Amino acid sequence: MNIAKPNSYRSGPDERGHFGIFGGRFVAETLMPLILDLEKAYTAAKADPAFQAEMNGYLKNYVGRPSPLYFAERLTEHLGGAKIYLKREELNHTGSHKVNNVLGQIMLARRMGKKRIIAETGAGQHGVATATLCARFGLECVVYMGAVDVERQQPNVIRMEMLGAKVFPVQSGTRTLKDAMNEALRDWVTNVHNTFYCIGTVAGPHPYPTLVRDFQSIIGNETKTQMQEIEGRLPDSLVACIGGGSNAMGLFHPFLDDPSVEIFGVEAAGHGLTQLHAASIAGGRPGVLHGNRTYLLMNEDGQIQDAHSISAGLDYPGIGPEHSWLHEIGRVNYLSATDDEALAAFQLLSRLEGIIPALEPAHAIAKVMELAPKRPKDHLMVVNLSGRGDKDVPQVGDILRGKSK
Amino acid sequence: MTTRIDTRFAELKKAGRSAFVTYVMAGDPDLTTSLNIVKALPKAGADVIELGIPFTDPMADGPSIQAAGLRALKNGMTLKKTLELVRDFRKDDNVTPLVLMGYYNPIYIYGVDKFLADAKTAGVDGLIIVDLPPEEDDELCIPALKAGLNFIRLATPTTDDKRLPAVLANTSGFVYYVSIAGITGAAAADANAVGAAVARIKRHTKLPICVGFGIRTPEAARAIAEKADGSVVGTALVDALKNSLDAEGRATAKTVNAVAELTAALAQGVKGAKQAAE
Numbered sequence: 118m119n120i121a122k123p124n125s126y127r128s129g130p131d132e133r134g135h136f137g138i139f140g141g142r143f144v145a146e147t148l149m150p151l152i153l154d155l156e157k158a159y160t161a162a163k164a165d166p167a168f169q170a171e172m173n174g175y176l177k178n179y180v181g182r183p184s185p186l187y188f189a190e191r192l193t194e195h196l197g198g199a200k201i202y203l204k205r206e207e208l209n210h211t212g213s214h215k216v217n218n219v220l221g222q223i224m225l226a227r228r229m230g231k232k233r234i235i236a237e238t239g240a241g242q243h244g245v246a247t248a249t250l251c252a253r254f255g256l257e258c259v260v261y262m263g264a265v266d267v268e269r270q271q272p273n274v275i276r277m278e279m280l281g282a283k284v285f286p287v288q289s290g291t292r293t294l295k296d297a298m299n300e301a302l303r304d305w306v307t308n309v310h311n312t313f314y315c316i317g318t319v320a321g322p323h324p325y326p327t328l329v330r331d332f333q334s335i336i337g338n339e340t341k342t343q344m345q346e347i348e349g350r351l352p353d354s355l356v357a358c359i360g361g362g363s364n365a366m367g368l369f370h371p372f373l374d375d376p377s378v379e380i381f382g383v384e385a386a387g388h389g390l391t392q393l394h395a396a397s398i399a400g401g402r403p404g405v406l407h408g409n410r411t412y413l414l415m416n417e418d419g420q421i422q423d424a425h426s427i428s429a430g431l432d433y434p435g436i437g438p439e440h441s442w443l444h445e446i447g448r449v450n451y452l453s454a455t456d457d458e459a460l461a462a463f464q465l466l467s468r469l470e471g472i473i474p475a476l477e478p479a480h481a482i483a484k485v486m487e488l489a490p491k492r493p494k495d496h497l498m499v500v501n502l503s504g505r506g507d508k509d510v511p512q513v514g515d516i517l518r519g520k521s522k
Numbered sequence: 523m524t525t526r527i528d529t530r531f532a533e534l535k536k537a538g539r540s541a542f543v544t545y546v547m548a549g550d551p552d553l554t555t556s557l558n559i560v561k562a563l564p565k566a567g568a569d570v571i572e573l574g575i576p577f578t579d580p581m582a583d584g585p586s587i588q589a590a591g592l593r594a595l596k597n598g599m600t601l602k603k604t605l606e607l608v609r610d611f612r613k614d615d616n617v618t619p620l621v622l623m624g625y626y627n628p629i630y631i632y633g634v635d636k637f638l639a640d641a642k643t644a645g646v647d648g649l650i651i652v653d654l655p656p657e658e659d660d661e662l663c664i665p666a667l668k669a670g671l672n673f674i675r676l677a678t679p680t681t682d683d684k685r686l687p688a689v690l691a692n693t694s695g696f697v698y699y700v701s702i703a704g705i706t707g708a709a710a711a712d713a714n715a716v717g718a719a720v721a722r723i724k725r726h727t728k729l730p731i732c733v734g735f736g737i738r739t740p741e742a743a744r745a746i747a748e749k750a751d752g753s754v755v756g757t758a759l760v761d762a763l764k765n766s767l768d769a770e771g772r773a774t775a776k777t778v779n780a781v782a783e784l785t786a787a788l789a790q791g792v793k794g795a796k797q798a799a800e
């Protein structure tokens with residue numbers, strides 16, 4: 118495909134929420150006035166120094182930012198190539214990058230006077246972050262989670278309940294993340310007057326992909342500063358896993374206009390790209406779902422297909438629209454890692470660095486294992502360690518003991 | 523242009539009564555039964571037919587309609603077969619307006635231009651596409667109008683006076699007022715609130731206004747018909763169909779009648795309504 122390169126990769130979306138042909142606002146009329154309100158509220162908040170200052174206070178003292186940029190010396194030695202740095206988002210309060218975005222959206226919800234928050238969650242990390250901030254600010258919290266995910270991510274379900282959230286196991290469709298998102302949208306349509314929908318990734322109708330990206334960009338901004346301090350220059354490459362793509366977009370966005378920086382997004386290849394997987398770019402095409410046009414897994418009739426990944430957080434048949442655009446325009450390389458590769462990487466990082474990663478960023482580590490050895494020793498590679506593996510300990514324990522799989 | 527929808531509402535206005543609009547899912551539970559149901563609807567008293575396009579992820583629909591779509595898909599229903607169903611229906615009925623209702627993705631994947639051409643030749647009169655607000659009119663609404671199809675927009679309780687003109691701008695055929703902020707199959711709004719909303723919308727348009735979501739009984743259909751130009755019933759018909767299926771979800775000898783009988787009862791309700799003076 119021959120697409121003209123833009124002057125900046127960072128200026129999107131246009132005023133209607135489009136990144137090239139992707140993005141947009143494909144929702145029921147009932148929701149349109151709310152989405153337009155949200156856009157207005159966000160524009161005003163962004164321009165308000167008080168909003169920024171309040172957020173920065175919570176980011177520092179509640180979330181625990183900045184997260185460290187850690188030189189993974191043993192992993193680097195083991196792989197024998199690029200110098201590997203881990204951006205330690207797993208050290209954030211609640212255990213993943215999700216909290217950055219949730220903090221921003223909850224502050225917005227407060228500004229808008231909303232008292233009831235709903236969210237969808239796959240791995241439960243977004244749900245836990247939402248439940249946590251709702252507890253902190255005394256808001257009612259309802260989390261939709263596919264019944265299958267409720268089973269495989271029990272520790273997070275218990276956490277959400279302890280934090281006072283109501284978790285609804287979604288029994289419709291494939292009973293995973295996409296159905297949780299359908300159910301959350303249904304709740305929102307029904308309770309528009311008092312409810313704020315806190316979306317967990319860079320997807321959904323405009324302005325969500327932009328708003329979530331902006332709140333997550335703190336990851337890349339910090340990385341830029343930290344790398345400057347440690348190495349005195351920009352990194353040479355970035356690697357992050359992709360479910361909807363929020364941790365990846367947060368790391369990538371501040372670097373998009375730095376041409377020397379190679380960027381890799383890693384989708385979940387599940388059992389393999391010719392079988393059940395969750396790699397929307399590798400195995401999908403542009404379509405319209407959940408309020409936006411983006412790459413989706415679907416059949417020839419436009420029906421959405423089941424995604425599969427060992428990682429509940431990556432198990433989604435779509436990807437954020439900005440990623441679809443970055444793929445078509447060639448700025449970011451999208452790769453994929455299988456369940457088995459992610460499991461191997463999960464173990465390697467645990468053994469070599471004493472860091473048990475979530476299964477989601479284990480997919481990124483899996484590709485680092487391929488990419489790093491091929492790069493010279495002065496190559497600086499940053500991997501986004503988007504979350505810690507506590508939630509996955511029971512599931513991975515079972516697999517490693519050969520009980521399930 | 524005058525479409526079957528325009529003609530039908532003009533006739534109803536002359537007769538001084540409200541329209542009864544039925545919704546069923548194409549291909550539920552299978553193509554043949556579904557065709558027989560659609561054929562039975564006008565005879566049972568439906569003035570306008572809405573035919574659902576099955577979709578895996580119907581975000582604005584409740585469990586009944588989602589299940590209906592999944593039943594149809596499981597039995598091999600596609601958008602192409604939905605258009606074939608319309609073509610077969612048109613062999614014996616050239617007057618009843620038929621509107622396809624669904625979500626955008628199957629149409630987008632089919633190809634918008636090809637879809638509009640095929641829908642027009644099959645005998646489709648209008649489209650209701652739930653996830654295409656006026657902000658996305660370039661996608662399908664404008665091309666549909668050019669192709670001679672009505673594009674029927676939903677107006678909802680959240681559509682305020684400021685927004686209504688945008689919602690009505692490219693709407694034709696009729697306006698579908700969603701009586702509640704909610705999904706299909708939810709609780710019904712009361713007729714007085716609906717009456718006020720219809721009066722509000724009438725200040726902005728001359729188009730007929732049909733009201734749906736949550737209407738299940740002849741009495742409710744009648745109460746709405748007294749306030750609006752039409753009542754739409756979907757979930758109740760879909761549930762009647764579902765309750766006639768066997769344990770494996772297959773059609774039985776009762777299926778077509780179950781839908782036709784409820785349609786007839788609802789149509790009686792609507793026909794008994796006195797129209798509000800305009």
Ligand SMILES: Cc1ncc(COP(=O)(O)O)c(C=O)c1O
Pocket residue numbers: 213214239240241242243317318319358359360361362363364365429430431475477478503504505
């Ligand atoms: C730790 C972690 N990383 C990544 C993801 C995937 O989401 P995203 O691609 O939006 O970062 C999740 C989602 O639950 C997660 O929990």
